[in-house]
Amino acid sequence: MTTSARSTIFPILLMVLLSIIPNASPAQAVQPKLSVHWEELTAADFREGIHRAQGTCLLPFGILEKHGPHLPLGTDLLDVRYAALHAAEQEYAVVFPEYYFGQIAEARHEPGTVAYSREMQLALLQETTDEMARNGCKKVIIVNGHGGNEHLLPFFAQSQLDKPHDYVVYVFDRRTPESGGPPKKTAIDMHAGESETSKMMISRPDTVHIDRATTESGADQHRQNLPEDVYTGIWWYARFPGHYSGDGSAATRELGKFQMDSWIDAVAKAIRAVKADEVSLKLQNEFYEKSKHPLDTQP
Ligand SMILES: [Zn+2]
Numbered sequence: 001m002t003t004s005a006r007s008t009i010f011p012i013l014l015m016v017l018l019s020i021i022p023n024a025s026p027a028q029a030v031q032p033k034l035s036v037h038w039e040e041l042t043a044a045d046f047r048e049g050i051h052r053a054q055g056t057c058l059l060p061f062g063i064l065e066k067h068g069p070h071l072p073l074g075t076d077l078l079d080v081r082y083a084a085l086h087a088a089e090q091e092y093a094v095v096f097p098e099y100y101f102g103q104i105a106e107a108r109h110e111p112g113t114v115a116y117s118r119e120m121q122l123a124l125l126q127e128t129t130d131e132m133a134r135n136g137c138k139k140v141i142i143v144n145g146h147g148g149n150e151h152l153l154p155f156f157a158q159s160q161l162d163k164p165h166d167y168v169v170y171v172f173d174r175r176t177p178e179s180g181g182p183p184k185k186t187a188i189d190m191h192a193g194e195s196e197t198s199k200m201m202i203s204r205p206d207t208v209h210i211d212r213a214t215t216e217s218g219a220d221q222h223r224q225n226l227p228e229d230v231y232t233g234i235w236w237y238a239r240f241p242g243h244y245s246g247d248g249s250a251a252t253r254e255l256g257k258f259q260m261d262s263w264i265d266a267v268a269k270a271i272r273a274v275k276a277d278e279v280s281l282k283l284q285n286e287f288y289e290k291s292k293h294p295l296d297t298q299p
Helices: 003-020 026-030 043-052 075-090 118-134 152-161 194-203 235-239 253-276 280-290
Strands: 056-061 139-144 168-172
Touching (some): 056 075, 056 253, 139 253, 152 168, 168 280, 194 253
């Protein structure tokens, strides 16, 4: 064999050898692709997923509620799942299936609303996080996709101190970044408006009927005259009885991409922080122990 023939054959031989060795790529050999969807994992892969997630699981929390004249009832569910699933792809976590059993009493007059009683909301959420924890999710991050849950979820987290739990409930509740991105065109933008419609153009553009966005008004009706620091349950109905706040026709894909990417990054950052958190469960356990005999607690 001449030197030139050898130099031609050896690289070919090497390529053939590499192609027949299974998992030749070291990265693939260490980390085979694992779905982030709880319901898509086999039982054995679920065990591996929990291990890889370091016991960190996401519970994306949506709702079924009218979203203006142009967005689907499941807008909050579809958006929050899009953000949570993409975040878990960036920073591995196991993502619980569709969950939409939250607070939405204020939309009971609109078609398609599913509003469970408060007892059911709390009982179902407790049993869900208990079952997640029994399956190894010792860190449960509830990712909120619905404004009407913003009191329910911190209350639920606080109520975990009622009695001992061997896991921690974390609540992540920020859907839009404080600043940056394409300038917005509308001032009122709380529900099915410019931001939410823009995000849906990214997560599920096939469900957005932008041509219908101006067929109803999303203006603030100001029907209550109370100081800002006086709260009533009817406040939303007083201001936005048609479950539309803002103007969805102002939406753009550019704004949607900016807001959705920010949401995904923020959830991924929260997953990393929760994985690194070794303090909360220890403090919870210390607290449960001390609360059995409060008179022994020293200042
Ligand atoms: Zn919404």
